[in-house]
Amino acid sequence: MSQRNSRTQMLYTLFFLFFLICAFAAFFTGVKVGADKTEAKYEKQKSSNGYGLEEFTGAYQQKDLVTFYHNVFLPYREFKQIWNTQVDKLARSTDARVNAAAMKNLSLLADKQYERVNQDSIFSNSPLLHQSQLNILKSLTLFSKASGEIGASASGAETAKLLKNDPYTTGAVKFGLLAQKNFYDSMLKWGSKTSQKIPSDAGELKTMSFIQWKKMPLLQKNASVADMMLNRGIFAAYDPQDITAKIDDLIHSGTASSLNLTDVQSSVTLLISTGAIQVEDFMKCREQYYSKETIPQLPFFYE
Numbered sequence: 204m205s206q207r208n209s210r211t212q213m214l215y216t217l218f219f220l221f222f223l224i225c226a227f228a229a230f231f232t233g234v235k236v237g238a239d240k241t242e243a244k245y246e247k248q249k250s251s252n253g254y255g256l257e258e259f260t261g262a263y264q265q266k267d268l269v270t271f272y273h274n275v276f277l278p279y280r281e282f283k284q285i286w287n288t289q290v291d292k293l294a295r296s297t298d299a300r301v302n303a304a305a306m307k308n309l310s311l312l313a314d315k316q317y318e319r320v321n322q323d324s325i326f327s328n329s330p331l332l333h334q335s336q337l338n339i340l341k342s343l344t345l346f347s348k349a350s351g352e353i354g355a356s357a358s359g360a361e362t363a364k365l366l367k368n369d370p371y372t373t374g375a376v377k378f379g380l381l382a383q384k385n386f387y388d389s390m391l392k393w394g395s396k397t398s399q400k401i402p403s404d405a406g407e408l409k410t411m412s413f414i415q416w417k418k419m420p421l422l423q424k425n426a427s428v429a430d431m432m433l434n435r436g437i438f439a440a441y442d443p444q445d446i447t448a449k450i451d452d453l454i455h456s457g458t459a460s461s462l463n464l465t466d467v468q469s470s471v472t473l474l475i476s477t478g479a480i481q482v483e484d485f486m487k488c489r490e491q492y493y494s495k496e497t498i499p500q501l502p503f504f505y506e
Contacts, residue, residue, distance in 0.1 A: 262329040263392040278319040284440040296359030303355040313347035335385035345375035380433040387429040394422040411467040421496040444485040
């Protein structure tokens with residue numbers, strides 16, 4: 204009898220494990236399907252319009268960057284800043300109704316910004332801008348799913364933790380940071396056509412000494428930082444140029460030397476871990492360090 208009960212328990216255990224595996228598989232498949240649907244829509248749209256991802260001679264012009272900034276990047280940048288602010292507030296809340304409203308508002312905001320970005324692609328001659336737009340749409344789709352499916356509790360800290368660790372959120376952050384990298388790489392492409400001193404790509408991501416860093420033009424520094432943010436999953440309200448400005452200030456002020464810092468990567472680690480970077484740090488240093496730099500006429504470089 205005991206042997207029969209043991210066998211029955213084992214069967215129940217195996218069935219339960221099988222159910223869990225199937226549930227997780229279905230969930231992660233859902234994340235991929237959500238992103239793939241967005242991509243399929245734009246691939247179909249691109250094909251029907253006769254567009255390819257070939258880079259044309261007139262690619263990455265200033266007007267393309269400006270149009271992209273206002274129509275695509277700015278709505279996403281606004282979303283990113285609000286998302287970070289609201290999740291921080293959520294982590295400190297103890298009101299279940301407030302938490303539920305916050306989650307609903309984040310989902311609605313993601314949908315609203317998706318509609319703003321979701322237009323016929325007008326950047327098909329500039330593949331990186333086209334890809335950035337696509338990645339932003341994927342990101343907003345997954346952010347909407349994440350905040351729409353997680354139930355809020357009285358513990359805002361627990362809700363915020365669940366939201367941050369949710370696979371939909373993880374995917375949304377990845378696509379958002381990839382879109383950011385695409386955009387900053389596009390600026391570098393533009394810069395290389397404007398000045399012979401600016402390379403067309405940031406180069407391989409590796410440990411970078413201050414000597415190497417100081418020789419780089421601003422656009423290359425920003426593109427390198429965007430790559431670091433992607434690799435480290437740094438999804439913050441500030442922009443790559445804010446980190447760039449903080450690194451340059453560390454070097455020029457002598458603080459890096461006093462802290463025995465010798466490379467860019469360790470400096471980024473310190474700045475992020477201490478919360479030393481703020482939105483618009485670049486603007487505080489623009490005249491001091493970057494008045495002679497070649498940069499496109501984009502508002503977040505001048506306002």
